[in-house]
Every structure is written in C-alpha cells, then in structure tokens.
Amino acid sequence: MSGADTPVTTSSDxxxxxxxxxxxxxxYLLWGVFPLYFRLLEPAGAVEIVVHRVLWSLLVCLVVLAVVRDVSWVRPLLRRPRSLLTLGVAAVFIAVNWGVYVYAVNAGHVVEAALGYFINPIVTVLVGVLVLRERLRRLQWAAVAFGLVAVVVLTVDYGRPPWIALLLAVSFATYGLMKKRVGVGLGALASLTSETVLLAPVAAVALIWLEATGRGTFAESAPGHGLLLASTGVATAVPLLLFAASARRVPLVTIGLLQFLTPVLQAAVRRAAAR
Incomplete structure (x- = not known):
C-alpha cells in the first residue's frame, strides 16, 4: 500500500x-442512575413523563440557545430536508425509547430494562459494522463476544422472550444511527433542539389531554411533584447532549462498547438500593 493510500490520523482527530x-x-454514567430518578416521579405514568421530558427539554435547549446566542444553524437546516427527516426519525425513536424505559422501570420490569441495555451495545455495534462499515479490533470483538454470552445467559434465565429489552435496544441503536447520519455539521445542542421542536406539538396536545381528563399528576403534592417533573428537562437534556457530542466524534462501535457501562451501573444501583 502506498503512502497516499494510508489513512492519516492527526493529533486533532x-x-x-x-x-x-x-x-x-x-x-452512560448518568443514564446508569436513571432507575432511581424515575421512581421519584411516581405516580406519573410513562406517557406523562415522556411528554414532560420533551417539553421541559425543549425549554432547557431554548434557554441555552438564548444564552449562547447561536441560531445560525436554523436556516441552513431548513434548507436540508433530508437532515430534517433524519432528525424526525431520530426524535420518534428516542421518544419510543423513553416511553418503553419509563414504563418498564415503573411497572417493575427493571430486570428486562437492564437486559435491554446489555442487548443495546451489541445491536449498536452490529449497526456500526454492517451499516456504516466500521471495523473492530480484536479486544473490541472480545468485549462484544463477552456481552453476547451475558445476554444469552440473562435471556435464558429470564425465561421468556424479552420484548421490552429488544424494543429498548433497537430503538436506541436506531437513534444512534440517525445521529451519525446527521453528521458533524449540526452541533449537539442544535440537534437536540430540532428533535424536541419536532416532538413538541404532539407532546403539548398529549399534556393538554392528560390534564383535561384528570389523568395528569403535575398538580399533585404541590410543589414537589411538579418540580420533579420539570427537572426532567435537565435530566433528559444533559445526557442526550453528551451523547450527541460523542456520536459526532467517535465511531458507532465505540459508542456501542461504552454502552455496557449503563447496565453494569444500573445493576450496582439496584443492589445498593435493595440493601
């Protein structure tokens, strides 16, 4: 192979x-402690929590944008319908992931939710290898193999098809793929703002319906419960901004391998809480 054919890796890269x-x-460290956080949001159901996550996250993003005064990305994005469509798909899949995860945690399916986070890295790595043509080193293949064995053992021990776990894994892996498709041209804050803007109309209608029909819990145990629901904006936005910033800089297979941190930390948190 000639020098011209050899990929050059700079110190900047x-x-x-x-x-x-x-x-x-x-x-992933922040997501690892989420089971404890979502327990604090009861008696709010999964749909209500997702709705609040969308709307409060959007508010957080808008406040940050106002502080940094950076909206120069808006017009170029509006002229790129393919990127808007990609962000729309990403928004749908992250909303599905949120809803399924909150339902699993609050309905007592914590084991299956954790299993989903063991499956998730494997699915993400496979997407990186098969779709994006990324390559794994030997140690990375060993880590994937170890994770696959763990998933098989946990699934057999669970005793039935882990549909919740599979839905969590596929939805988040697809979200990660969409973030890679958007590329480095759109920053983490701009990307998350766009996603929440696209979800906000549906979330607003859902919130109005919940409150009008008496299914909403925002006013219960005021002001504590309402403030906790409002805190979902920061709790949602911060790790997603970190994830978006990571997805722009590292291969999807690296993101997949990092994901093993979340279920390990969740297991440690559950064990500590059970004592």
Whole structure:
C-alpha cells in the first residue's frame, strides 16, 4: 500500500475521539442512575413523563440557545430536508425509547430494562459494522463476544422472550444511527433542539389531554411533584447532549462498547438500593 493510500490520523482527530469518548462516558454514567430518578416521579405514568421530558427539554435547549446566542444553524437546516427527516426519525425513536424505559422501570420490569441495555451495545455495534462499515479490533470483538454470552445467559434465565429489552435496544441503536447520519455539521445542542421542536406539538396536545381528563399528576403534592417533573428537562437534556457530542466524534462501535457501562451501573444501583 502506498503512502497516499494510508489513512492519516492527526493529533486533532485523536483529541476529538478522546473528547468524544469522555462525552460518551458521561452520558452512560448518568443514564446508569436513571432507575432511581424515575421512581421519584411516581405516580406519573410513562406517557406523562415522556411528554414532560420533551417539553421541559425543549425549554432547557431554548434557554441555552438564548444564552449562547447561536441560531445560525436554523436556516441552513431548513434548507436540508433530508437532515430534517433524519432528525424526525431520530426524535420518534428516542421518544419510543423513553416511553418503553419509563414504563418498564415503573411497572417493575427493571430486570428486562437492564437486559435491554446489555442487548443495546451489541445491536449498536452490529449497526456500526454492517451499516456504516466500521471495523473492530480484536479486544473490541472480545468485549462484544463477552456481552453476547451475558445476554444469552440473562435471556435464558429470564425465561421468556424479552420484548421490552429488544424494543429498548433497537430503538436506541436506531437513534444512534440517525445521529451519525446527521453528521458533524449540526452541533449537539442544535440537534437536540430540532428533535424536541419536532416532538413538541404532539407532546403539548398529549399534556393538554392528560390534564383535561384528570389523568395528569403535575398538580399533585404541590410543589414537589411538579418540580420533579420539570427537572426532567435537565435530566433528559444533559445526557442526550453528551451523547450527541460523542456520536459526532467517535465511531458507532465505540459508542456501542461504552454502552455496557449503563447496565453494569444500573445493576450496582439496584443492589445498593435493595440493601
């Protein structure tokens, strides 16, 4: 192979990949403690929590945008319908992931939710290898193989098809793929703002319906419960911004391998809470 054919990796590229890895670590560490957080939001149901996550996340994004005064990305994005469609698909899949996960945690299916986060890295890595043509090193293949064995053992022990786990894994892997498709041209904050803007009309209608029919819980145990629901904006936006920043900088297979941190941390959190 000639020197011209050899890919050149600059120190800048390596620095960006290290930064992306750190962002990914931050996101997955935060997601690892989410089971404890969502328990605090009861008696709100899965739909209500997802609706609040969308609307409060959008508010957080708009406040940050107002502070940094950066809306220069809006017009170029509106002229790129393919990117808008990709963000729309990403928004749908992350909303599905949120709803399924909150339902699983609050309905007592925590084991299956955790299993979903063991399956998720494998699905994400497969998407990176098969769809994006990314490559794994030997140690990375070993990690995937170890994770696959763990998934098989946990699934057999569970005793039935883990539909919740599979839906969690596929929805988040698809979300990760869409974030890669958007590319580096759209920043993490711009990307998340766009997703929440696209989801906001449906979320607003759902919230109005919940409150009008008496199914909403925002006013219960005021002001504590309402403030907790409002805190979903920060709790949702921060790890998603970290994830988006990571997805722009590192291969999808790296993101997949980092995802093993979340179920391990969730298992540790559950064990500590049970004592």
């Amino acid at each position: 390596e620095g960006q990949e290290r930064l992306g890895t750190l962002f990914g670590l931050g996101a």
